[in-house]
Amino acid sequence: MLTIIKNTFREALAKKIFIGYYIFYAIVVLFMVFLVNMDAVEGVMSLADEKAIVHQVETGFFLLSWNLIIFFSLISTASFIPSMLEKGTIDLLISKPISRPMILLSKYLGAVLFVFLSMVFLLGSIWLILSLKSAYWDFTFLLSILWLTFAFAVMYSIVVVTGLTTQSTVITILVNFFLIFVLCPILSIREAVVFSLVTNETVKFIFDFLYYILPKPGEIRDITNAMILNEPINVWKSSLNTETQTFTVSWMSAISSFIFCSAMMAYSIYYFSKKDY
Amino acid sequence: MPVIETQNLSKEYSSGFSKQKVNALNDFSFSVNEGEIFGLLGPNGAGKTTLIKILLAITFPTRGNAKIFGTDVRNHKAKAKVGYLPENHRFPNYLTGEQVLSFYGRLSGMKPNDAFKKRIDELLELMKLTQWKQTKIKKYSKGMMQKLGLAQSILSEPDLIFLDEPTDGVDPIGRKEIRDILIELKSKGKTIFLNSHLLSEVEMICDRVAILNKGDLVKEGNVDDLTKAENIFAIHTVEPLNIELKQKILAIDSNAGAGENEINTEAGVDNLNKIIDLLRKNKIRIQSVSQKTSTLEELFINVIKKDNIS
Numbered sequence: 001m002l003t004i005i006k007n008t009f010r011e012a013l014a015k016k017i018f019i020g021y022y023i024f025y026a027i028v029v030l031f032m033v034f035l036v037n038m039d040a041v042e043g044v045m046s047l048a049d050e051k052a053i054v055h056q057v058e059t060g061f062f063l064l065s066w067n068l069i070i071f072f073s074l075i076s077t078a079s080f081i082p083s084m085l086e087k088g089t090i091d092l093l094i095s096k097p098i099s100r101p102m103i104l105l106s107k108y109l110g111a112v113l114f115v116f117l118s119m120v121f122l123l124g125s126i127w128l129i130l131s132l133k134s135a136y137w138d139f140t141f142l143l144s145i146l147w148l149t150f151a152f153a154v155m156y157s158i159v160v161v162t163g164l165t166t167q168s169t170v171i172t173i174l175v176n177f178f179l180i181f182v183l184c185p186i187l188s189i190r191e192a193v194v195f196s197l198v199t200n201e202t203v204k205f206i207f208d209f210l211y212y213i214l215p216k217p218g219e220i221r222d223i224t225n226a227m228i229l230n231e232p233i234n235v236w237k238s239s240l241n242t243e244t245q246t247f248t249v250s251w252m253s254a255i256s257s258f259i260f261c262s263a264m265m266a267y268s269i270y271y272f273s274k275k276d277y
Numbered sequence: 278m279p280v281i282e283t284q285n286l287s288k289e290y291s292s293g294f295s296k297q298k299v300n301a302l303n304d305f306s307f308s309v310n311e312g313e314i315f316g317l318l319g320p321n322g323a324g325k326t327t328l329i330k331i332l333l334a335i336t337f338p339t340r341g342n343a344k345i346f347g348t349d350v351r352n353h354k355a356k357a358k359v360g361y362l363p364e365n366h367r368f369p370n371y372l373t374g375e376q377v378l379s380f381y382g383r384l385s386g387m388k389p390n391d392a393f394k395k396r397i398d399e400l401l402e403l404m405k406l407t408q409w410k411q412t413k414i415k416k417y418s419k420g421m422m423q424k425l426g427l428a429q430s431i432l433s434e435p436d437l438i439f440l441d442e443p444t445d446g447v448d449p450i451g452r453k454e455i456r457d458i459l460i461e462l463k464s465k466g467k468t469i470f471l472n473s474h475l476l477s478e479v480e481m482i483c484d485r486v487a488i489l490n491k492g493d494l495v496k497e498g499n500v501d502d503l504t505k506a507e508n509i510f511a512i513h514t515v516e517p518l519n520i521e522l523k524q525k526i527l528a529i530d531s532n533a534g535a536g537e538n539e540i541n542t543e544a545g546v547d548n549l550n551k552i553i554d555l556l557r558k559n560k561i562r563i564q565s566v567s568q569k570t571s572t573l574e575e576l577f578i579n580v581i582k583k584d585n586i587s
Contacts, residue, residue, distance in 0.1 A: 092361065
């Protein structure tokens with residue numbers, strides 16, 4: 001397993017897209033270093049207390065970049081599965097005394113670990129810069145490394161399934177783009193927006209059904225932000241307090257995303273184990 | 278115990294949108310013994326690669342079963358002592374030659390110790406790739422890639438080695454080197470399963486061959502036996518044959534060819550003996566009697582032609 005994971009890292013580092021990926025991260029980090037002014041007299045620190053400002057920068061950063069980071073990570077790793085399935089490559093892998101589920105899981109874990117380390121670099125750097133500039137060390141922010149990696153891992157399970165069934169990098173990217181930027185955001189606001197426009201119960205049921213079974217990368221971000229802000233998190237259902245207009249996220253988004261990811265990976269392993277190459 | 282054993286192996290593929298069934302293998306039963314170099318021959322689409330893929334569980338049979346070292350091929354542990362060089366193999370091109378061997382060696386279960394490194398160096402030396410070991414393989418020529426592929430397939434010192442077109446893209450000197458390596462592996466008791474279009478090469482190194490056509494096993498046996506032309510004999514004499522004697526020979530076998538000191542007959546063993554009796558009766562000394570042989574290529578073409586007609 002370690003051999004395949006190590007090779008996945010090599011594959012990742014050999015791809016030119018990762019140069020762009022890290023240039024993007026470096027720009028974000030440099031932006032934090034030079035442009036975010038947290039000076040106590042001239043900067044934003046003069047306006048409010050350091051803790052609130054740091055939290056605002058952190059959650060604001062995720063609001064802007066959460067889905068983009070996941071999508072960039074997916075673009076850079078989407079070719080791992082189709083390239084593994086190329087004729088002449090897959091034959092050799094399967095001919096080795098390793099089970100097919102182990103090959104697939106190793107490839108999956110390799111991609112997830114690579115993105116985890118990238119998140120350690122990006123979010124760790126941001127945390128360090130914010131902490132040094134503000135003198136407020138928000139350790140909860142570091143949990144976002146795990147949450148962002150988790151959100152990536154969930155969406156990457158879709159890459160694995162589409163990669164295995166279509167052997168096309170382009171299709172896997174398109175499917176993920178549609179889910180992350182179109183379908184999942186629409187499903188998240190279905191009660192507030194869609195249901196006010198649609199009266200048909202069947203359509204409502206379909207929206208609800210899709211909402212509960214599909215992953216929720218945006219709501220995983222909301223959980224992360226709630227943890228950073230030390231806000232309460234419901235167990236099963238998100239709620240909106242109409243009086244205070246405050247929205248409370250629920251763990252259900254993470255749980256259902258985890259179940260979705262497990263189901264996708266179970267299907268992928270089954271499919272990969274039965275497929276002729 | 279045979280190293281490879283298959284029973285009634287069949288493989289059907291669905292083809293195109295109509296899902297029409299195509300038989301890649303039909304009721305294929307055979308075995309390969311330890312220490313043999315076994316050659317698999319057949320025209321394109323005969324089912325050769327399908328058979329190798331089934332034996333390595335890369336593809337699954339529709340019916341029947343296959344065993345390697347007595348273990349069902351679906352059990353991945355059966356491949357612990359197996360090496361494989363696929364046709365048109367594709368190694369990760371971001372690796373160097375040394376890293377390729379290290380990667381596949383580790384996947385074969387080799388431990389990353391000094392002996393492992395030594396083995397990699399040995400094989401790179403054997404394949405004359407030492408000076409290229411730190412070079413990314415995307416800069417390798419086709420022949421170098423093929424040699425690296427062969428090194429990969431024998432790296433873990435497997436007892437059974439599947440080679441699918443191992444000399445493809447290799448120059449004649451390289452081919453000779455590969456043949457020598459295969460013969461050396463055989464001398465070490467390794468079993469080699471060879472799939473090659475180069476029939477002269479197969480003839481030179483294989484002990485046994487099987488000929489596949491349209492998924493059917495149409496001929497199987499020892500190379501020497503198969504290439505012996507049935508009922509065709511040549512008799513060489515010490516004394517020259519006179520006209521009278523030649524006419525008597527033609528009376529026994531009207532199609533016989535009689536030269537100065539040579540008679541060729543295709544009329545079977547009985548007539549051969551009649552001709553020998555005639556020669557002895559006429560005090561003609563016999564220098565040699567030999568059964569004519571055909572090349573593997575001639576045999577292959579004849580067998581495939583006959584099978585296609587039938």
